[in-house]
Amino acid sequence: MFPSHSDADAALLEALTGPAPPTRKTLLPRRDAALDPLLIAAAAASGPNVTRNHYTHDFFPGVMLPQTEGSWDWTKFTGQDASAKSEHKRMAYVSRQAPRSKRLGLTVPEGGKENAGPLSPSENLPSPSKSRVITSDSEGKPRSRTTSVVPESIKIPPGPLQVKCMARTRIPTPHGPVFLHLYHNNRDSKEHMAIVVDPAQFDGPPHPDSPPHIRSKSLDAVWSENETEMDRITRGAYVGRLSANSQQASKPVDSHVYSTDMNNRIPAPLIRIHSECFTGETVGSMRCDCGEQLDEAIRLISQPITVPPQSSSDALRTIPGRGAVVYMRQEGRGIGLLSKIRAYNLQDLGHDTVTANLMLGHQADERGYEIAVAILRDLGLGSKEELGEGVRVLTNNPDKVRALEVEGLRVVERVPMIPRSWKTRNPHLAVPAPIARAEQKDERVAGATLIGGNAVYGEDLDKYLRTKVLRMGHMLPLWLEDPEQ
Numbered sequence: 001m002f003p004s005h006s007d008a009d010a011a012l013l014e015a016l017t018g019p020a021p022p023t024r025k026t027l028l029p030r031r032d033a034a035l036d037p038l039l040i041a042a043a044a045a046s047g048p049n050v051t052r053n054h055y056t057h058d059f060f061p062g063v064m065l066p067q068t069e070g071s072w073d074w075t076k077f078t079g080q081d082a083s084a085k086s087e088h089k090r091m092a093y094v095s096r097q098a099p100r101s102k103r104l105g106l107t108v109p110e111g112g113k114e115n116a117g118p119l120s121p122s123e124n125l126p127s128p129s130k131s132r133v134i135t136s137d138s139e140g141k142p143r144s145r146t147t148s149v150v151p152e153s154i155k156i157p158p159g160p161l162q163v164k165c166m167a168r169t170r171i172p173t174p175h176g177p178v179f180l181h182l183y184h185n186n187r188d189s190k191e192h193m194a195i196v197v198d199p200a201q202f203d204g205p206p207h208p209d210s211p212p213h214i215r216s217k218s219l220d221a222v223w224s225e226n227e228t229e230m231d232r233i234t235r236g237a238y239v240g241r242l243s244a245n246s247q248q249a250s251k252p253v254d255s256h257v258y259s260t261d262m263n264n265r266i267p268a269p270l271i272r273i274h275s276e277c278f279t280g281e282t283v284g285s286m287r288c289d290c291g292e293q294l295d296e297a298i299r300l301i302s303q304p305i306t307v308p309p310q311s312s313s314d315a316l317r318t319i320p321g322r323g324a325v326v327y328m329r330q331e332g333r334g335i336g337l338l339s340k341i342r343a344y345n346l347q348d349l350g351h352d353t354v355t356a357n358l359m360l361g362h363q364a365d366e367r368g369y370e371i372a373v374a375i376l377r378d379l380g381l382g383s384k385e386e387l388g389e390g391v392r393v394l395t396n397n398p399d400k401v402r403a404l405e406v407e408g409l410r411v412v413e414r415v416p417m418i419p420r421s422w423k424t425r426n427p428h429l430a431v432p433a434p435i436a437r438a439e440q441k442d443e444r445v446a447g448a449t450l451i452g453g454n455a456v457y458g459e460d461l462d463k464y465l466r467t468k469v470l471r472m473g474h475m476l477p478l479w480l481e482d483p484e485q
């Protein structure tokens with residue numbers, strides 16, 4: 001007999017989605033096997049049983065308790081465990097699923113490494129994957145640990161510093177669209193990023209009278225012979241605006257070539273090297289202005305640029321803003337989040353940000369800019385070797401500018417970053433006027449945690465900025481003392 005329409009539909013649905021999960025009615029109560037001395041003897045005689053589908057059948061006291069589940073060493077079981085009894089731990093005979101390598105029938109060669117990254121969706125679109133390595137302990141028992149396996153095709157060989165843009169995507173922000181680039185390098189294991197502002201790229205190839213697109217050479221490169229267009233597009237190597245109707249993979253860029261004429265007429269791209277600050281950017285801390293600076297940098301870079309006319313008969317023209325924020329994972333000026341949190345406590349005791357670092361055995365600033373400059377070079381920005389564009393750098397930190405130049409960046413101008421609260425603040429008020437008004441009306445005052453947020457302000461921030469000016473040479477007028485300065 002043929003199934004009715006509804007039966008066929010149900011069968012098709014089950015084939016596509018798997019069997020429906022049991023409903024409350026059909027759910028059977030869990031039945032743990034009783035403690036059977038024969039079972040204990042059998043298990044003790046043969047050890048943990050490893051089969052293709054079940055890694056081990058074993059006794060687990062307190063099974064289902066997260067702290068003991070799966071971590072129990074059955075060889076320690078004596079059968080008379082007083083503490084287990086007193087804690088009313090249950091004993092259950094349970095099966096554990098085999099590791100993925102076993103279930104998939106992958107061989108584990110001597111030394112432990114699996115022969116393939118099983119999670120790689122395609123050889124052409126490789127990504128580092130976590131993999132279980134099976135080793136054995138001193139008693140010969142199998143032990144597994146997780147390790148990161150980087151496929152050959154994306155490994156960056158050791159040697160001179162190299163950076164590689166692993167993927168790029170469009171991110172809409174309150175200031176306009178940006179392209180987020182994720183980089184790997186052969187110096188550290190951090191995923192540094194570049195936030196590229198260049199919306200002109202959405203309109204197709206650059207106009208002959210427009211600046212070149214800001215593109216990553218390593219991203220646009222061909223990674224392997226059998227790389228497909230779809231692989232390239234998926235990792236972000238496409239041109240124009242990606243959509244269901246527009247899917248054009250990019251071509252490799254040999255070098256970034258710039259028209260000198262254009263270089264002379266439009267300002268150099270605006271860039272910022274920004275250091276990660278979890279507290280300022282995520283928690284909304286008002287101990288520092290990092291969240292606000294990240295937001296302000298993207299806002300400033302996104303401002304349209306006025307191009308002066310070539311001749312008196314030409315009209316003024318504006319082009320979209322262009323530049324990049326290189327987002328370096330250098331939390332706490334390179335000392336890491338743990339030390340920064342400790343430094344904050346020392347600051348609460350009355351020490352400033354520099355002294356707190358020194359008290360913890362760190363330098364005031366432990367950042368290096370080699371990788372940041374390599375990322376900019378990959379994007380064709382500020383390169384001295386190629387006929388690249390110089391850059392304007394958004395910073396108040398003169399040491400940063402010097403360090404960037406030492407690393408080979410062509411800096412044509414330093415552009416200051418004035419704290420927002422300093423722009424709007426009446427020197428006689430403790431908080432900026434718009435913020436004070438909002439607080440009076442009991443409105444929510446947006447912090448700068450989120451891009452597009454408001455200004456950060458407060459006593460802690462004042463102290464922090466003051467130290468940056470007085471001890472770290474940051475080039476900001478300390479208007480609190482002399483607003484006319």
Ligand SMILES: Nc1nc2c(ncn2[C@@H]2O[C@H](COP(=O)(O)OP(=O)(O)OP(=O)(O)O)[C@@H](O)[C@H]2O)c(=O)[nH]1
Nearest residue numbers: 275276277288330331332333340343353395396397
């Ligand atoms: N150790 C330490 N790091 C801090 C503190 N406050 C912010 N940071 C970190 O400082 C870094 C930002 O550096 P800043 O010194 O604020 O500024 P800069 O990058 O040198 O200079 P600008 O370009 O002008 O912003 C981020 O990594 C923050 O996590 C602090 O009190 N102690």
